[in-house]
Amino acid sequence: MNITDDLIQYIGELSRLELSEEEKEGAKKDLTDILNYMDKLNELDTTGVKEMTHPFDEVNRFRNLDPINEDQRDAMLQNAPGSKGDYFKVFKTVEQEEQ
Amino acid sequence: MEIRELTALEIGDKIKKMEIGCREVAREYLDAIRNEGQELNAYITVMEKEALSQADAVQKRLDQGEELSPLAGVPIAVKDNMCTKGTKTTAGSKMLSNFIPPYDATVIERLYGAGAVIIGKTNLDEYAMGGSTETSYYGPTRNPWDLEKVPGGSSGGSAAAVAARLVPYALGSDTGGSVRQPCSFCNLTGIKPTYGSVSRYGLMAYGSSLDQIGTMGKDVRDAAAALSVISGYDPKDSTSIIKKSFDFTKSFDNDHFGGKLTGLKIGVPSNYFGIGISDEVKSTVLNAAKTFRELGATIEEFEMSAVEYAVPAYYIIACAEASSNLSRYDGIKYGYRSEKAKDLMEIFLQSRSEGFGKEAKRRIMLGSFVLSSGYFDAYYKKALQVRGLIKNSFDVAFTNYDMILSPVSPTTAYKIGEQIEDPLAMYMADIYTVSVNLSGLPAVALPCGFDSEGMPVGMQLIGKAFSEEVLVKAAYVYQNNTEYHKQSPVKGGQGK
Numbered sequence: 001m002n003i004t005d006d007l008i009q010y011i012g013e014l015s016r017l018e019l020s021e022e023e024k025e026g027a028k029k030d031l032t033d034i035l036n037y038m039d040k041l042n043e044l045d046t047t048g049v050k051e052m053t054h055p056f057d058e059v060n061r062f063r064n065l066d067p068i069n070e071d072q073r074d075a076m077l078q079n080a081p082g083s084k085g086d087y088f089k090v091f092k093t094v095e096q097e098e099q
Numbered sequence: 100m101e102i103r104e105l106t107a108l109e110i111g112d113k114i115k116k117m118e119i120g121c122r123e124v125a126r127e128y129l130d131a132i133r134n135e136g137q138e139l140n141a142y143i144t145v146m147e148k149e150a151l152s153q154a155d156a157v158q159k160r161l162d163q164g165e166e167l168s169p170l171a172g173v174p175i176a177v178k179d180n181m182c183t184k185g186t187k188t189t190a191g192s193k194m195l196s197n198f199i200p201p202y203d204a205t206v207i208e209r210l211y212g213a214g215a216v217i218i219g220k221t222n223l224d225e226y227a228m229g230g231s232t233e234t235s236y237y238g239p240t241r242n243p244w245d246l247e248k249v250p251g252g253s254s255g256g257s258a259a260a261v262a263a264r265l266v267p268y269a270l271g272s273d274t275g276g277s278v279r280q281p282c283s284f285c286n287l288t289g290i291k292p293t294y295g296s297v298s299r300y301g302l303m304a305y306g307s308s309l310d311q312i313g314t315m316g317k318d319v320r321d322a323a324a325a326l327s328v329i330s331g332y333d334p335k336d337s338t339s340i341i342k343k344s345f346d347f348t349k350s351f352d353n354d355h356f357g358g359k360l361t362g363l364k365i366g367v368p369s370n371y372f373g374i375g376i377s378d379e380v381k382s383t384v385l386n387a388a389k390t391f392r393e394l395g396a397t398i399e400e401f402e403m404s405a406v407e408y409a410v411p412a413y414y415i416i417a418c419a420e421a422s423s424n425l426s427r428y429d430g431i432k433y434g435y436r437s438e439k440a441k442d443l444m445e446i447f448l449q450s451r452s453e454g455f456g457k458e459a460k461r462r463i464m465l466g467s468f469v470l471s472s473g474y475f476d477a478y479y480k481k482a483l484q485v486r487g488l489i490k491n492s493f494d495v496a497f498t499n500y501d502m503i504l505s506p507v508s509p510t511t512a513y514k515i516g517e518q519i520e521d522p523l524a525m526y527m528a529d530i531y532t533v534s535v536n537l538s539g540l541p542a543v544a545l546p547c548g549f550d551s552e553g554m555p556v557g558m559q560l561i562g563k564a565f566s567e568e569v570l571v572k573a574a575y576v577y578q579n580n581t582e583y584h585k586q587s588p589v590k591g592g593q594g595k
Binding site for chain 2: 010011012014015016017018019023027030031033034035037038040041042043044046049050051052053054055056058060061062063068069072075076078079080081082088090091093
């Protein structure tokens with residue numbers, strides 16, 4: 001596996017990370033080394049082996065939609081890097097149409 | 100000093116017998132943290148005010164005759180990736196340097212219910228990603244046995260704090276060895292319980308199918324006592340499996356089994372002792388196997404399959420889950436937001452780029468890559484299949500043995516800065532621990548000797564799912580017959 005400039009750019013986008021040139025070079029080398037090591041798994045024949053996503057064969061359990069935590073809006077908003085009134089504050093995401 | 104050399108249960112006993120007060124004990128540790136703890140950097144947050152008022156509250160409950168756990172009034176430290184209501188919880192990241200959880204993790208609720216006094220939040224590798232506590236935004240923690248060396252990780256702050264007697268016992272979390280390896284580096288006993296025994300509600304997620312909260316103490320009795328408090332069913336965690344909390348009463352009942360391990364079959368995987376392991380770790384762990392034989396257990400060497408595939412499979416799966424879990428940090432609802440951002444996408448990109456450290460970014464990128472279209476089957480799907488093979492190799496071993504004895508780490512603690520620039524070398528050092536998480540199994544790590552530089556060597560006992568009781572019993576008998584776990588770096592322990 002060889003990580004090219006284009007691929008590292010793409011991985012950065014998938015990861016929602018903006019990488020400096022120096023970070024890109026470092027990541028290219030590290031990821032190449034690590035992925036080459038991971039290719040070791042190809043030595044194993046896994047034909048027909050079931051994928052194990054979880055330690056035990058448990059079935060997901062759903063619980064009733066009963067509120068457990070009390071109203072914590074103020075405590076939650078205190079952790080927000082930007083808030084206004086009772087809301088999280090972000091940049092405008094929808095452009096206004098010209099009149 | 101006398102109090103601080105006692106185990107958590109011994110302190111709890113003194114509190115119960117009114118020989119010492121809860122506040123006095125808390126004060127003793129808070130003073131020790133202030134006077135002796137600066138250099139170690141074991142704590143990110145010391146909860147002085149909260150601990151003292153909690154100590155008073157517990158004292159009141161005890162004075163009123165309330166029946167509390169044997170650990171009531173005893174201070175505990177908690178790894179800083181478990182949410183504590185009203186107290187900053189950082190996960191060792193710049194991203195969460197101002198995060199104040201609006202709720203308690205289930206383990207925290209359980210600790211308070213049992214009368215524990217939480218004294219502080221301990222340092223860790225950022226988001227528990229690392230094996231040395233060097234990736235923390237808050238600086239590295241030092242090993243009390245040698246300040247130039249790492250305490251292990253990612254629960255390195257908890258390990259250093261207990262080892263330096265800055266708290267009697269602590270909680271850590273173990274995704275790929277993060278409770279066991281720091282215990283091994285700092286001469287402590289730790290339990291990584293079966294997946295599904297301890298609620299993950301309020302534990303900041305790293306690899307959700309691998310993460311499990313564990314306990315760390317000076318001996319197995321303390322680690323087990325803490326595990327009985329925090330384990331048990333929790334409807335808030337949909338992967339919670341056990342119905343009841345663990346009860347280790349029988350594990351410690353000497354009369355019950357005559358203090359011997361007669362009839363116990365222990366397997367020792369010979370291929371765990373091959374390339375990469377230091378000679379001293381190898382001979383020390385094999386020597387421990389001899390001790391188990393003298394205590395009545397049957398020891399047999401066997402060949403474990405798929406050993407060398409555990410690390411690559413683990414890092415693919417753990418990073419995939421991490422990249423997904425860490426996508427929640429968007430600079431909107433909580434956590435760090437870059438001031439440079441000029442639109443919504445820039446909030447995401449720049450907050451994450453400035454808020455995450457190098458190792459977290461590396462794992463997010465690896466995870467995003469192995470999950471991406473075109474590479475998913477070759478890496479992620481393949482790793483999940485190999486995970487099945489690894490679990491199978493344990494199933495086969497457990498048809499012959501009650502438990503497996505193995506090293507925890509191929510080496511003892513290394514120097515700070517020595518490995519941090521070589522991520523692959525650090526990943527490969529997790530060879531003995533990660534397969535336990537991949538398979539969801541329980542393991543107890545405990546001290547078994549020292550190397551020529553006086554650094555602790557640990558071993559682990561790995562058992563079938565939910566076989567904690569028998570693992571604890573074996574560790575207890577071993578510790579009743581050895582002195583390694585009693586050595587302390589504070590008193591100038593062995594080799595100092």
